[in-house]
Amino acid sequence: xxxxxxxxxxxxxxxxxxxxxxxxxxxxxxxxxxxxxxxxxxxxxxxxxxxxxxxxxxxxxxxxxxxxxxxxxxxxxxxxxxxxxxxxxxxxxxxxxxxxxxxxxxxxxxxxxx
Amino acid sequence: xxxxxxxxxxxxxxxxxxxxxxxxxxxxxxxxxxxxxxxxxxxxxxxxxxxxxxxxxxxxxxxxxxxxxxxxxxxxxxxxxxxxxxxxxxxxxxxxxxxxxxxxxxxxxxxx
Numbered sequence: 500x501x502x503x504x505x506x507x508x509x510x511x512x513x514x515x516x517x518x519x520x521x522x523x524x525x526x527x528x529x530x531x532x533x534x535x536x537x538x539x540x541x542x543x544x545x546x547x548x549x550x551x552x553x554x555x556x557x558x559x560x561x562x563x564x565x566x567x568x569x570x571x572x573x574x575x576x577x578x579x580x581x582x583x584x585x586x587x588x589x590x591x592x593x594x595x596x597x598x599x600x601x602x603x604x605x606x607x608x609x610x611x612x613x
Numbered sequence: 614x615x616x617x618x619x620x621x622x623x624x625x626x627x628x629x630x631x632x633x634x635x636x637x638x639x640x641x642x643x644x645x646x647x648x649x650x651x652x653x654x655x656x657x658x659x660x661x662x663x664x665x666x667x668x669x670x671x672x673x674x675x676x677x678x679x680x681x682x683x684x685x686x687x688x689x690x691x692x693x694x695x696x697x698x699x700x701x702x703x704x705x706x707x708x709x710x711x712x713x714x715x716x717x718x719x720x721x722x723x724x725x
Contacts, residue, residue, distance in 0.1 A: 542715040601647050601662035
């Protein structure tokens with residue numbers, strides 16, 4: 500069964516810390532995405548990557564960066580965590596191939612910044 | 614910008630009922646539409662993917678339809694069960710774009 504794995508289900512970090520959220524997929528997907536989900540705001544795209552070392556800003560990239568050194572791994576970095584970054588973070592991946600380009604999501608990381 | 618709306622925001626039905634969830638989108642130039650299910654505190658599980666050239670997709674008790682010209686999709690759930698209780702999200706991929714635009718979801722409760 501295809502999988503997107505997020506390394507942590509729950510994280511608690513202090514304000515100002517540098518935080519790494521890791522995502523790994525085993526499906527050889529070209530595209531990978533990071534979303535955050537907040538009540539009343541739905542899912543918002545932070546960054547996505549369509550190839551190794553390639554990245555594109557989404558709707559809310561401020562305060563975040565990403566890294567994709569290998570095809571299967573996409574990391575989200577909070578350079579200096581703030582309380583307004585407390586949220587559910589969701590990683591997803593997809594193929595480019597027509598007809599097989601549905602998204603597969605990980606189980607999410609609930610991050611609390613105190 | 615593509616806007617995706619799901620109405621109602623919440624729905625309660627007795628077990629066994631057939632039900633329809635609605636999704637509308639403002640830009641009909643879509644590439645595909647995907648329905649997801651999300652359980653509380655969990656990630657999203659893909660239910661059905663409909664390409665722009667298709668009119669419907671079926672999986673078990675689920676049937677999703679797509680009417681691009683009117684900017685609408687429906688998710689039909691037959692013979693609902695308590696285990697169907699979850700939030701259902703639709704998401705649209707615009708032509709020429711890589712990312713999805715999500716609705717805010719319909720929270721479904723199936724009462725035993």
